Amino acid sequence: MVKNIDWDKTLKHNQSINLGQVPQDFQDAARWVRSSRIGYAVETEVKVYRIHIQDFLQTAKPETVDNDRGISATVRNKKIVVTEERIRKVLKLRDNAQDPISLSKDDVLDGFRGMGYAGDFSKKKR
Incomplete structure (x- = not known):
């Protein structure tokens, strides 16, 4: 039996x-x-x-500087710029811009099989 993992459901x-x-x-x-x-x-x-979040959403706009x-946005009167590279650095993702951003269905299924999951992946559960 699997226990429920509690989290603040209001934040989602x-x-x-x-x-x-x-x-x-x-x-x-x-x-893993x-x-x-x-x-x-x-x-x-x-x-x-x-x-x-409200400040960010109210002032956010796309920006390109040096092809980046x-x-x-302005948050609490401070200008910030969010880029892919900045997100990689802050979250310590250990990847780079050349890494794939999506995987094929076969790659995903191979990953599940590699973790030991078994079963018929062709059926959708409702």
């Missing part, structure tokens, strides 16, 4: 998880996520204030 996104406290049935997946490029990003708790595309 952008929440970190302590991969050391996942149910036993998910320890292999947690170990922890050692993957996204491990730091998934486990690191960052406080983001609603007023900062990003989003420029």
Whole structure:
């Protein structure tokens, strides 16, 4: 039996998880996520204030500087620029711009099989 993992359901996104406290049935997946490029990003708790999000959304606009595309905004009277490279650095993703941003269905299924999942992947569950 799998236990429910509690989280603040009012937020619905952008929440970190302590991969050391996942149910036993998910320890292999947690170990894999922890050692993957996204491990730091998934486990690191960052406080983001609603007023900062509102400021960002009200002032955000696309910007290109030296062929580097990003989003420029003013948050609490401070100009910020969010770029792919900045996100990679802050979240310690250990990747680069040449890495693929999407995988084929076969690559995804091979990944699941490599983690030990078995079964008929051709059927959709409803």
